[in-house]
Amino acid sequence: MTSSADKFDAGRAGEYAVQSRIALAGYEACHELAACLLSASLGHGGSARVLVVGAGGTAQEVLAAGRLEPGWRFTAVDPSAPMLASARAAVEAAGLSARTSWQLGGVETLGEERSFDAATLIGVLHHVPGRAAKLALLQEVAARLKPGAPFILAGNRGAYADRPLFLSAWATRWRMAGTAEEEVQAKIGKILQGADPPADDGDIAGLLAGAGFTAPDMFFSSLFWGGWIARRIG
Structure with a gap:
């Protein structure tokens, strides 16, 4: 994940909020559904610690879930300083700063305690080169989730x-x-x-299984993009 951050310089961070909504038809809907699924999985109105991996740019994961669930707290991780700064500005403008902590770097820079109740990885995996690196990233996420924790994965899949x-x-x-x-x-x-991107939906299921997640359920699709929910096993 860290090596893939080089492409997200200050110029790309500045245009990301607009261009991501063109590249992905249904951008807001995907994030809103992700928040709704996590809320349904964890129980509406409670408290939870949510790990947001690759939060840089719009921080849409934090914005959607934070507005829906006032008791949730977020740890936002991104290896790109410009993207993280852009996300932080969006969260501050939405009044969610008090419930969000920030970590510049990859998931591996976090503590190893399995303390998170849920996690998201949206728009990230297809930027990670190689299957081994993709699997390693998913394993890093899984290692920090409580047993049974829901996990949202969304991004491009299949050869364009x-x-x-x-x-x-x-x-x-x-x-x-x-x-x-x-x-x-x-x-x-x-x-x-x-x-x-992962080769196909089967490849995504295989990657998730290898990282210790249940078989995924698709909840969103838009051209090359897909969104899935799975749970941490054990």
């Missing part, structure tokens, strides 16, 4: 080039947002070369 219709629709969505054709083509090249 293998689904040309979806890729074309994704490019057209950028055009709908007023993006110039030259920039659209550059974005296509970037997504084909710069990301390493």
Whole structure:
């Protein structure tokens, strides 16, 4: 996760809030559903400690869940200083700073106690190169969760080039947002070369099983993007 942070410099952090909502149709809905699922899993109105991995940029995980559950506290982790600063500003503007702590770095920089009641990993895994590194990240998350804790995983999956219709629709969505054709083509090249998503839904299930999670249930899908909920075993 730390090595993948290099791409999220100050320039990208500044544009992330806008561009992430174009790249992912249903951005808010995915985060809202994630918060609702965690609330349903843990019980509405209680207290919980939630680990938010890759919170940089919009901190939408904290914003959605924090507004829904006033008794929850959040630990937000991100290896990119500019992305973490952007997220912190969003949380401060929403009045949720008192319930949020910040950690610059990867999950491995946190203590090893299994003290979190839930965790999220949204929009991160496809930026982690290689299956071994993806599995290691999921294992780091699992190691800090209480037994039975719910875990939200969301991100891109499958080879983009293998689904040309979806890729074309994704490019057209950028055009709908007023993006110039030259920039659209550059974005296509970037997504084909710069990301390493899990191979398919089966690969995601295998990664989660290898990290100590139950079989995942999908709750969200949008072109290349998927969202799942699983639980920490034992």
